[in-house]
Amino acid sequence: xxxxxxxxxxxxxxxxxxxxxxxxxxxxxxxxxxxxxxxxxxxxxxxxxxxxxxxxxxxxxxxxxxxxxxxxxxxxxxxxxxxxxxxxxxxxxxxxxxx
Numbered sequence: 001x002x003x004x005x006x007x008x009x010x011x012x013x014x015x016x017x018x019x020x021x022x023x024x025x026x027x028x029x030x031x032x033x034x035x036x037x038x039x040x041x042x043x044x045x046x047x048x049x050x051x052x053x054x055x056x057x058x059x060x061x062x063x064x065x066x067x068x069x070x071x072x073x074x075x076x077x078x079x080x081x082x083x084x085x086x087x088x089x090x091x092x093x094x095x096x097x098x099x
Contacts, residue, residue, distance in 0.1 A: 020067055023060065023063045023064060023067065024064070024067065024069070025099050026060055027060055027061075027064050027069075027087075028087065028096040028099050029099070030050040030051070030052055030057075030060070031049075031050060031089065032046065032050060032057070032060065032061065032064065033069075033079060033083050033084070033087035033088050033096075034087075034088045034089045034090070035049040035050055036070070036077055036078065036079050037079060037084060037088040037090065041076040041077055041078065042075055042076060042077075043057055043058045043061070043075065046061065046077070061077050064083075065077070068080065069082065069083040069087070070083060
């Protein structure tokens with residue numbers, strides 16, 4: 001059996017972990033998940049509700065989508081079951097307060 005060559009993948013995963021945390025923290029702070037639950041699914045309405053720039057909300061929402069906490073269909077963002085249960089302020093299981 002041949003040994004696999006060493007890979008820096010796990011090191012880079014650890015080094016980039018703070019980016020995932022910062023992305024999720026930013027989304028919680030601007031109430032992105034709650035805004036989507038309230039019916040704001042497009043960048044324009046999300047930016048208005050979250051009091052942020054459209055460009056910033058698009059970048060943040062796309063980052064959260066890459067983390068698997070939003071679904072994107074065209075230009076619309078939708079909650080995943082996990083984000084709806086644990087990251088919307090109206091949910092009794094909301095964990096955003098721990099940030």
